[in-house]
Amino acid sequence: xxxxxxxxxxxxxxxxxxxxxxxxxxxxxxxxxxxxxxxxxxxxxxxxxxxxxxxxxxxxxxxxxxxxxxxxxxxxxxxxxxxxxxxxxxxxxxxxxxxxxxxxxxxxxxxxxxxxxxxxxxxxxxxxxxxxxxxxxxxxxxxxxxxxxxxxxxxxxxxxxxxxxxxxxxxxxxxxxxxxxxxxxxxxxxxx
Numbered sequence: 248x249x250x251x252x253x254x255x256x257x258x259x260x261x262x263x264x265x266x267x268x269x270x271x272x273x274x275x276x277x278x279x280x281x282x283x284x285x286x287x288x289x290x291x292x293x294x295x296x297x298x299x300x301x302x303x304x305x306x307x308x309x310x311x312x313x314x315x316x317x318x319x320x321x322x323x324x325x326x327x328x329x330x331x332x333x334x335x336x337x338x339x340x341x342x343x344x345x346x347x348x349x350x351x352x353x354x355x356x357x358x359x360x361x362x363x364x365x366x367x368x369x370x371x372x373x374x375x376x377x378x379x380x381x382x383x384x385x386x387x388x389x390x391x392x393x394x395x396x397x398x399x400x401x402x403x404x405x406x407x408x409x410x411x412x413x414x415x416x417x418x419x420x421x422x423x424x425x426x427x428x429x430x431x432x433x434x435x436x437x438x439x
Contacts, residue, residue, distance in 0.1 A: 256296030271341035277437040287327020287349035299346040326352020333395020352400030359404030369376030
Protein backbone atom coordinates (compact mmCIF):
# COMPACT_ATOMS: atom_id res chain seq x y z
CA UNK A 248 0.00 0.00 0.00
CA UNK A 249 2.86 2.35 0.83
CA UNK A 250 4.56 1.79 -2.52
CA UNK A 251 1.31 2.19 -4.45
CA UNK A 252 0.56 5.46 -2.67
CA UNK A 253 4.01 6.87 -3.51
CA UNK A 254 3.74 5.72 -7.14
CA UNK A 255 0.32 7.36 -7.51
CA UNK A 256 1.71 10.60 -6.03
CA UNK A 257 4.57 10.55 -8.54
CA UNK A 258 2.25 9.76 -11.45
CA UNK A 259 -0.15 12.54 -10.40
CA UNK A 260 2.65 15.11 -10.84
CA UNK A 261 3.26 14.11 -14.47
CA UNK A 262 -0.25 13.16 -15.62
CA UNK A 263 -3.87 14.28 -15.09
CA UNK A 264 -4.28 11.44 -12.58
CA UNK A 265 -5.11 13.85 -9.75
CA UNK A 266 -8.27 15.00 -11.50
CA UNK A 267 -9.29 11.37 -12.11
CA UNK A 268 -8.83 10.24 -8.49
CA UNK A 269 -10.06 13.25 -6.50
CA UNK A 270 -13.21 12.61 -4.51
CA UNK A 271 -15.90 14.84 -3.09
CA UNK A 272 -19.30 16.38 -3.69
CA UNK A 273 -18.58 17.95 -7.09
CA UNK A 274 -21.44 17.08 -9.48
CA UNK A 275 -18.91 15.81 -12.02
CA UNK A 276 -17.94 13.04 -9.55
CA UNK A 277 -21.46 11.59 -9.24
CA UNK A 278 -21.66 7.84 -9.88
CA UNK A 279 -17.91 7.56 -10.50
CA UNK A 280 -17.49 4.71 -8.02
CA UNK A 281 -13.73 4.34 -8.52
CA UNK A 282 -13.16 7.70 -6.81
CA UNK A 283 -14.21 6.61 -3.30
CA UNK A 284 -12.70 3.14 -3.79
CA UNK A 285 -9.17 4.50 -4.42
CA UNK A 286 -9.43 7.63 -2.26
CA UNK A 287 -7.13 6.11 0.40
CA UNK A 288 -4.32 5.94 -2.18
CA UNK A 289 -4.36 9.66 -2.96
CA UNK A 290 -2.10 12.35 -1.52
CA UNK A 291 -1.66 16.05 -2.21
CA UNK A 292 2.13 15.90 -2.46
CA UNK A 293 5.05 13.54 -2.80
CA UNK A 294 6.17 14.43 0.74
CA UNK A 295 2.74 13.48 2.05
CA UNK A 296 2.95 10.19 0.15
CA UNK A 297 6.35 9.38 1.66
CA UNK A 298 5.08 10.25 5.16
CA UNK A 299 1.99 8.10 4.59
CA UNK A 300 4.18 5.23 3.41
CA UNK A 301 6.35 5.48 6.52
CA UNK A 302 3.32 5.58 8.81
CA UNK A 303 1.77 2.63 6.97
CA UNK A 304 4.88 0.58 7.64
CA UNK A 305 4.91 1.58 11.32
CA UNK A 306 1.18 0.99 11.86
CA UNK A 307 1.27 -2.13 9.70
CA UNK A 308 3.69 -3.84 12.09
CA UNK A 309 0.95 -3.84 14.73
CA UNK A 310 -2.17 -4.51 12.68
CA UNK A 311 -1.08 -6.63 9.72
CA UNK A 312 0.02 -9.68 11.78
CA UNK A 313 -3.38 -9.71 13.50
CA UNK A 314 -5.57 -9.63 10.39
CA UNK A 315 -3.33 -10.60 7.48
CA UNK A 316 -1.94 -8.67 4.52
CA UNK A 317 -4.99 -8.83 2.27
CA UNK A 318 -7.40 -7.79 5.01
CA UNK A 319 -5.00 -5.00 6.03
CA UNK A 320 -5.07 -3.60 2.48
CA UNK A 321 -8.85 -3.98 2.25
CA UNK A 322 -9.35 -2.26 5.61
CA UNK A 323 -7.12 0.61 4.48
CA UNK A 324 -9.17 1.05 1.31
CA UNK A 325 -12.52 0.74 3.13
CA UNK A 326 -11.43 3.47 5.57
CA UNK A 327 -10.69 5.64 2.53
CA UNK A 328 -14.22 4.99 1.29
CA UNK A 329 -15.47 6.14 4.70
CA UNK A 330 -13.49 9.38 4.35
CA UNK A 331 -14.74 9.92 0.81
CA UNK A 332 -18.30 9.33 1.98
CA UNK A 333 -17.92 11.89 4.78
CA UNK A 334 -16.63 14.67 2.52
CA UNK A 335 -19.27 13.95 -0.09
CA UNK A 336 -22.08 14.06 2.49
CA UNK A 337 -20.61 17.26 4.00
CA UNK A 338 -20.56 18.92 0.58
CA UNK A 339 -16.79 19.38 0.26
CA UNK A 340 -16.32 19.90 -3.50
CA UNK A 341 -13.17 17.82 -3.86
CA UNK A 342 -10.18 16.42 -2.03
CA UNK A 343 -7.05 14.60 -3.11
CA UNK A 344 -5.80 13.80 0.38
CA UNK A 345 -7.28 10.42 1.23
CA UNK A 346 -4.20 8.58 2.42
CA UNK A 347 -4.53 9.97 5.92
CA UNK A 348 -8.07 8.61 5.99
CA UNK A 349 -6.73 5.12 5.52
CA UNK A 350 -4.18 5.64 8.28
CA UNK A 351 -6.67 7.13 10.73
CA UNK A 352 -9.13 4.34 10.02
CA UNK A 353 -6.45 1.73 10.67
CA UNK A 354 -5.54 3.49 13.92
CA UNK A 355 -9.20 3.57 14.98
CA UNK A 356 -9.62 -0.15 14.23
CA UNK A 357 -6.49 -0.91 16.24
CA UNK A 358 -7.72 1.27 19.10
CA UNK A 359 -11.02 -0.62 19.30
CA UNK A 360 -9.19 -3.95 19.37
CA UNK A 361 -6.80 -2.67 22.07
CA UNK A 362 -9.73 -1.35 24.12
CA UNK A 363 -11.48 -4.71 24.08
CA UNK A 364 -8.21 -6.39 25.05
CA UNK A 365 -8.00 -3.89 27.96
CA UNK A 366 -4.82 -2.25 26.70
CA UNK A 367 -4.01 1.42 27.22
CA UNK A 368 -5.52 3.43 24.34
CA UNK A 369 -4.88 6.95 25.63
CA UNK A 370 -1.95 7.56 23.29
CA UNK A 371 -4.03 6.43 20.30
CA UNK A 372 -6.93 8.72 21.22
CA UNK A 373 -4.59 11.68 21.82
CA UNK A 374 -2.79 11.15 18.51
CA UNK A 375 -6.02 10.91 16.48
CA UNK A 376 -7.42 13.96 18.25
CA UNK A 377 -4.28 16.03 17.65
CA UNK A 378 -4.25 15.23 13.93
CA UNK A 379 -7.93 16.12 13.51
CA UNK A 380 -7.63 19.32 15.56
CA UNK A 381 -4.55 20.30 13.55
CA UNK A 382 -6.50 19.92 10.29
CA UNK A 383 -9.26 22.13 11.70
CA UNK A 384 -6.80 24.79 12.89
CA UNK A 385 -5.02 25.06 9.54
CA UNK A 386 -8.36 25.43 7.80
CA UNK A 387 -8.27 22.17 5.89
CA UNK A 388 -11.47 20.28 5.10
CA UNK A 389 -9.66 16.95 5.41
CA UNK A 390 -10.74 16.68 9.04
CA UNK A 391 -14.22 15.80 7.79
CA UNK A 392 -12.82 12.89 5.79
CA UNK A 393 -10.64 11.88 8.73
CA UNK A 394 -13.65 11.64 11.04
CA UNK A 395 -15.50 9.52 8.46
CA UNK A 396 -12.50 7.22 8.24
CA UNK A 397 -12.22 6.97 12.04
CA UNK A 398 -15.87 5.96 12.28
CA UNK A 399 -15.49 3.32 9.56
CA UNK A 400 -12.23 2.10 11.11
CA UNK A 401 -13.79 1.79 14.56
CA UNK A 402 -16.80 -0.10 13.18
CA UNK A 403 -14.44 -2.33 11.18
CA UNK A 404 -12.36 -3.05 14.29
CA UNK A 405 -15.50 -3.97 16.20
CA UNK A 406 -16.71 -6.16 13.31
CA UNK A 407 -13.34 -7.91 13.16
CA UNK A 408 -13.57 -8.68 16.89
CA UNK A 409 -17.02 -10.17 16.36
CA UNK A 410 -15.88 -12.39 13.49
CA UNK A 411 -12.21 -13.15 14.22
CA UNK A 412 -12.94 -16.62 15.55
CA UNK A 413 -15.56 -17.22 12.92
CA UNK A 414 -15.03 -18.12 9.33
CA UNK A 415 -13.11 -16.01 6.85
CA UNK A 416 -16.39 -15.63 4.96
CA UNK A 417 -17.94 -13.78 7.91
CA UNK A 418 -15.01 -11.37 8.01
CA UNK A 419 -15.39 -10.71 4.29
CA UNK A 420 -19.15 -10.29 4.79
CA UNK A 421 -18.60 -7.72 7.53
CA UNK A 422 -16.21 -5.74 5.33
CA UNK A 423 -18.63 -5.87 2.40
CA UNK A 424 -21.49 -4.73 4.65
CA UNK A 425 -19.51 -1.69 5.80
CA UNK A 426 -18.55 -0.93 2.20
CA UNK A 427 -22.18 -1.30 1.09
CA UNK A 428 -23.40 1.17 3.73
CA UNK A 429 -20.83 3.76 2.60
CA UNK A 430 -21.64 3.25 -1.07
CA UNK A 431 -25.39 3.43 -0.37
CA UNK A 432 -24.85 6.76 1.42
CA UNK A 433 -22.87 7.98 -1.58
CA UNK A 434 -25.61 6.95 -4.00
CA UNK A 435 -28.16 8.86 -1.90
CA UNK A 436 -25.89 11.93 -2.00
CA UNK A 437 -25.41 11.56 -5.75
CA UNK A 438 -29.14 11.27 -6.40
CA UNK A 439 -30.02 14.25 -4.22
